[in-house]
Amino acid sequence: MIAPDMSKVCYTIADCINVIVEKFPDNGIFVESGTYIGNTAAFIVQALLKAKKKPRFYTIDNFKFTTVVNRQKQIDSLIDKLAEEVEDGRRTYDYNIEYLGVKDYITTIEEDAIRAISKFQKVDCVFLDDNPNAQHIRQELNLWIPKIADGGLIIGDDYSDRSIGEVYNSIFGSNVLTKTKRGGCYIDIDKYREYERDFCQYCGSYHCYCEQIR
16 A cells, blocks of 8 residues: 655655655665654655665664554544554554555664664665764764765754754764754765865865875
């Protein structure tokens, strides 16, 4: 089945879904770190399939949350059959991705986010939404950046949180990072690597005139 329109739920992804669909390669690898109850995973998979791109989609979560409130109570019954108020987070997630018709496209990794990164060599896109803690996000980014394939994307939630926004800004800078309308961000890894190549370790500037001492 085709998933309902979840753009009112999946704010960060909805704001950059066109960029994802355009840049993501057919049969590419997408990782969602922090899948919660599967809404965003379903939204992304459905969008890619609609664009005739079959993803190898991985979700990462330890599923340690215990109660899920059906957010559709607040948004006009947009998706009226998603699981609600169950005690087991993994059970909610399993129900939702099956109901929304994307189960066959998703590989679920039930593990802590940092530990799970070692399972991947290269990915085309990663969406970080597992732990809104600045130190954790910095650690994740440092581990994920070398694994992003050329042409890939990093998408971050909670950019509007001041401490987390500072982490993204300190690593990528305003010339590389694109803010989304409702509090997220995304990074074109090619732009980032091009910018990094132009960074001078001697004077701390970009596009400088220190070539003779490099």
